[in-house]
Amino acid sequence: MKLVTVAGPPSAGKTAVIIKTAVHLKKIYSKIGVVKFDCLSTSDHLLYKKAGISVVTGLSGNLCPDHYFVSNIDDCLQWAKKKGFDMLISESAGLCNRCSPHIKEIPAVCVIDCLAGAETPKKIGPMLRYADTVAVTKGDIVSQAEREVFSFRVRQANPKASVIFVNGITGQGAYDLSHAFSKATDVDSLEGAKLRFSVPAAICPYCVGEMTIGTDHQKGNVKKMVFKEVEEAAV
């Protein structure tokens, strides 16, 4: 059983990229399953079904999807094993930019789109910085110059990753990306496996349902903004 984690900002093209990559992976792994982690709702399962890929969805509701991922990924792996899959791919929407689902020894892919602007790679946290491979989508609608600047910025944010442009619509580049997926080795269980970076608990009263605003209600792990003399914005 092989596992690959795929993460990226909402609507970056994760599903499109996984589906196009699976076309090539199917030549090596006959049964591929996907587990989709999202927050409130998703219709990705319909896209996967249409592409002939088995899928199970986990909705984290009022938890950070990456936290939810950590507590459920081993169960997903066991489910996939029982189903007789050769490869399980997790798709998770990186919503808080601070957490990331990447696990040590498990191939980690980050999907980002180059419409997001040159500063984006800097803003995306561990999900990008701890990935082995970065798939950049939507290069078909921006200029060559922007693609080159964007890939330079990605490399600055994570010099160790390989960067591959993938077109989520035509599948161009998906073949190259499938090589990164097929680097996965067999895992039986994730018991004891380590995340690549911590996913800190956000334990404040608002995490557990508090709705009233005001200092009286801010207990536990509260962080306040600091308002220094307004500085000239650094360029």
Add this chain to the structure above:
Amino acid sequence: MTELMNTPVAVIAEEHPYCMDYFRSVGVSIADTELTPREIIDALDNEALEDKGFSKEQISSHFIEFLKQAAMLKSTAERSVHSVTIVGGFDKSGTPENFELILKPGDIVCIVGTTGSGKSRLLADIECFAQKDTPTGRTVMVNGKILDGEDRFRLENKLVAQLSQNMNFVVDMSVGEFIAMHAASRMIPDIEATVEAVITCANELAGETFTYETALTQLSGGQSRALMIADTAMLSSSPIVLIDEIENAGVDRRKALELLVKEEKIVLMSTHDPILALMGNRRLAIHNGGVKKVIETDREELAGLEILQCVDEKLMQLRTMLRAGEKISLDMKKFFEL
């Protein structure tokens, strides 16, 4: 590399000017350039780093890796591709293609064929250095050699720059700022002169001129296309430029091709336009997923090209009249000397 970590950043910056940029990208401002990377990183606050999703180990190891890669980028700027060889595979029915094609800098190759015939597939084969492992079974070599393993997927080996009708500038910056940013990411030493050259060149290709200060997103279709072509010719790291149907782009197509050839690019162009097709040195006719014919543009065809260009010029005159709000009530038969 421990040495590097213990060298003052001011000294590192002499050889690697982008080293400051790295620290900026991880949100670290350097107050004193006499400090070493080790000292700077050690002084960071662990908790604040963790909050932002950083760790000291990662910043150090990424810093070293980034310098290595940036140096590599700089050296590949001088890399030369003398030839790209495509060895045929099989068409969609499994019939062997039996062709071997060697492309050299300055070549213009047109790709013709109906929708779904496999034009994009051929370009994708080149882009991923196919090694009999794509649906076509083709092999692609650079300078007569096969690239393998990790080398295939390295960014600095990216062979193909693309220009197509669907592409737009989306960043919110001025022309000058953005081209300077592109030049910086290519480690170009004289950024100012480069930016100036790119803008001048783009203005020669487009009708209406724009300046350093014009916002990218305010450029007209023709102006963006012209800037994309000039930037790709002069600043892109990729030796091959793939042009997807720019017939109606509102730029001087002949000048655009001349520029790309002058900059020693290998130009691949998928087109239905007879004038563009004849401007190529040769063309590949694709059918059913396979290259069926390699046609060299010969003297006979070139003689035809001159006439086509005269007709094109006449059409251009009519377009100019239209734009000027004139009536087109001349004797067409006479006008076209039919």
